[in-house]
Amino acid sequence: MAYGNPGRPVDETSAAMLEALFTGSPVGLHLLDTDLRVVRLNTATPAMRGVALDDLVGRPIRDVYHMVADSDMEAVLNDVLETGEPLWQRIVRAQIKGQRPEERHFEVTALRLESRPRGEVLGLAVTAVDVTERERGRARTRVLDAVRRHVGRTLDPAVTGEELVAALVPEFADIAIVEVVDSVIRGDEPPPAPLPPGTPLMRTAFRSAHARPPQAQPVGEVLRLPGPTPFTQALADLRPRVVPLHTSAPWMTLDPPRAQAMHASQSHTLLVVPLALRDTALGLVSLYRTGQSPPYDAGDQQLAVELAAHTALCVDNARRYIREHTVAATVHRQLLPRRPETHASLETAYLSVTGADPGAWYDTITLSSARTALVVGNVSGRGLNAAASMGQLRTVVRSLAAFDLAPEELLARLHDTASELAFERANLPLGDPLRREALTANCVYAIHDPLRGACVMATAGSLAPVLIRPDGTVSVPDAPAGPCLGMAEDAPFAATEFEVPAGSVLVFTSDPLLTAYLAEFSRPLRAVPDFADRPLQELCDAVVYSLPEGLGADEAAVIVARTRSFPDDGFAAWQLDDDHASVATARRRTREQLAAWGVDDETAFSTQLIVSELVTNALRYGAPPIVVRLIHDRTLTCEVRDAGQAAPHLRHARVVDEGGRGLFIAEQLAQAWGVRYSESGKTVWAEQPLADDR
Known part of the structure; x- marks a missing residue:
């Protein structure tokens, strides 16, 4: 057909x-x-x-x-x-x-x-x-998608620039450069446009399709752009511009290093786009086409504007994070103790490794009778709010420690405070984003007693120290874990006591994962006997150096404490008969012991009077056995222990009263006094400063 x-x-x-x-x-x-x-x-x-x-x-x-x-x-x-x-x-x-x-x-x-x-x-x-236009459109879409997926994954403006140039070269540009206003790198507010002449910019990223690309300035250098040039004009009016590059252009003479780099790379077209947000200038993106690559056209310019808008938002987010982090770190640093409390029997050191977690804190608190409280905690959340909550809880711990509370009782009171703070946060206005962040905290509170060679400890959460004995054995004391602070759970806190021989090292951290790693794998901790006579800071450094990447101490608060034996001649104790004649015996023995220590006569007289009044109170209101103990440390401490549970309190006796002035006299003569309770009774103590300020 x-x-x-x-x-x-x-x-x-x-x-x-x-x-x-x-x-x-x-x-x-x-x-x-x-x-x-x-x-x-x-x-x-x-x-x-x-x-x-x-x-x-x-x-x-x-x-x-x-x-x-x-x-x-x-x-x-x-x-x-x-x-x-x-x-x-x-x-x-x-x-x-x-x-x-x-x-x-x-x-x-x-x-x-x-x-x-x-x-x-x-x-x-x-x-x-x-199909050139169609393929160019598809290529622009791929570039835009790559930038949206890969740029801004971190809160670091320098890394954001590196991510941008990696997405643009060679798909969209032969050479890409990102320069950010220097103050923005530090987290300050970006300046409004037009940018003042001479504003310093830091080159944060450079990438080229050439094997050995020429650079006018290295990455990381801070420069001031001469003007007027297309770069300063873009920062002035916040508008992009496509600039054909000719060696005869008059503006090139104002920036010879950049002009020389353009000529060496055979660049023929420049597309300069400002990084701008809300009429403020954050920096510049400079894109070059070289060799046989086609010049930039209007479609390329529109795409570059979209890319710069996304990048500017990411840079601003990073700037805001840096600013908040800087403020939080400053507040956190001011709220933490500058140096640890150190006694002759307990040497402590802090690791300054809490910058990444403003909710973590550490503290050492001097207690009566040569004892020291070791505290490490961690508040949930990030940023300034976590630092502020940390400061509140640390202040409460210090206030409660002044009452000489047992660890489990102190954590119970701290739990009440944290619960109240959590309740206040949960009842913030509905629009406050902090309302959606629950307030919880972990804490470990331990008291080291060098006279007994032991620690008493209670924990809120799963925190516990690592104990390294003088023979190099490493263990984590088995402590009952109480509820996290601020949780609705109201379970009781329990204390545990464990021996800490002289020469041992205790490592407290606010991160249970770090504690577990140190207990299992830390070589420096197993070499503690080698550090016995070396500065404790050397052990701290060795611990940090041994941490693997990804499990760094940069997210934990750490206390390292090394125990030493208390001098045998630094304390004296004796038990008294349940007889009023024991008051004279106590005064005599006190006088003899203070003379052996070389205590000045004025302090010795005051101490005898304090001992006399405390023993009299114990005989009258307490129960046997009655034990007197003197401790000669940085201060002179007098203790009277009895088996009674009655709480002593100050009385202002009337003129006609024959008694009732005992604790009032002791309070006037001592710089501090208090009462602490135990299962076997109570201890009333009073401290006096020593003339040599030991």
């Missing part, structure tokens, strides 16, 4: 159709022989732009189109000739010749031509559709 007009041969109709395609089709048509030489082209062929037809016929296809990315295209066409399998809509990049060589994208389809009925291979029919 023949197609076409009646009486007209099919071949003639086909020839007419072929001629119409070659003369009027908008699609580029190519007839190639078996050697891939051009037999015929149509006028829509991209290679015909500005080139005579006779200059292309008979030439190999590789001479007509200079392949940029698909150098194997000739081999692909040969495969079509040999196998007969068509090539469908393959995207290739090629450079077409003309007055200005231009790189374009083509969608290529190739079909083998055969004669019938013999099946002889005649050549190829190749169509080429210019």
Whole structure:
């Protein structure tokens, strides 16, 4: 059956159709022989732009189109000739010749031509559709998607710049540079536009597609841009601009290092975009096209504006975080103790490693009778709110410690305070984001008693110290874990006591994972005997150096304490008979002991009077056995212990009263006094300063 007009041969109709395609089709048509030489082209062929037809016929296809990315295209066409399998809509990049060589994208389809009925291979029919704009649009979409996915993953403006240039080179730019206002790097408010001349900027990122790219300034250097240049103009009006680069441009003479770098890299087009947010200038993004890359056009400029807007938001978020972190770290540093309390029997050191967690705190508190309280805690949350909550709880701990409470009782009172703070937070106005952050805290409170060589400890949460004995054995004392502070749970707190021989080391941390690691794997802690006569700071440094990456002490508060034996001649104790004659005995023994210690007469007289009054109170209101103990440390401490539980209190006796002045006299003579309770009774103590301020 023949197609076409009646009486007209099919071949003639086909020839007419072929001629119409070659003369009027908008699609580029190519007839190639078996050697891939051009037999015929149509006028829509991209290679015909500005080139005579006779200059292309008979030439190999590789001479007509200079392949940029698909150098194997000739081999692909040969495969079509040999196998007969068509090539469908393959995207290739090629450079077409003309007055200005231009790189374009083509969608290529190739079909083998055969004669019938013999099946002889005649050549190829190749169509080429210019899809440059479509592919450029897709490429811009990919770049924008890459920037949105990969830029801003950290809260560091320098890293944000590095992420941006990595996403842009070489897909969108041959060279990309990010420069950020120096004050923004430090977390300060960005300056409003126009940016004052000479404002310092830090180069935070540089990336180039060249092997050895020239740089005007290294990354990390702070510079002041001379002006007027396209860079200062962009910072003044916050508008992007595409700038053709010519060595004759007058503004290049104002910045010779940058002009020299542009010339060395063969840059021909600059696209400079300000990093701006809410009419404030955060920095600049400078993008260069070099060599054979096409110049930037209006579509590229619009894309660069979107990229810069996303980056500016990420940089501002990082700036806000830096500012909040700086304020929180400053508050945190001011709320923490400057130096640890150190006694002759307990040497302590802090690791300044809490900058990443403003809710973590440590403390050492001097208690009566040469004892020391060791405290480590951690408040939930981040930033300034965590630092403020930490300061509140630390203040409460210090206030409660002044009452000489047992560890479990102190944590119970601290739990009440934390619960009240959590209740106040939960009842903040609905719009306050802090309302959604629960307030909880962990805490460990331990009291070291050098006279007994032991520690009494209670914990809120799962915190516990690592104990390293003089023989190098490492253990974590088994302490009952109480509820976290601020939780609705109201379980009781329990205390545990464990021996701490002289020469032992205690390591308290606010991070249970760090504690577990130190107990299992820390080599420096197992070498504690080697540090016995060395500064404790050396052990602290060795511990930090041994931590693996990802489990650093930069997220924990740490106290390292080393115990020493209390001097045998530094304390004296004796038990008294349940007889009023014991008052005189106590005064005499006190006088003799103070003389042996070389205490001055005035302090000795006051101490005898204090002992007399405290023993009298114990005989009158307490229960045997009655024990007197004197401790000669940095202060002189007098203790009277009895088995009674009655709480002593100050009385202001009337003129006609014969008694009731005992504790009042002791309070007047001592710089501090108090009462502490135990299962076997109570201890009333009083402290006096020593003349040598030991």
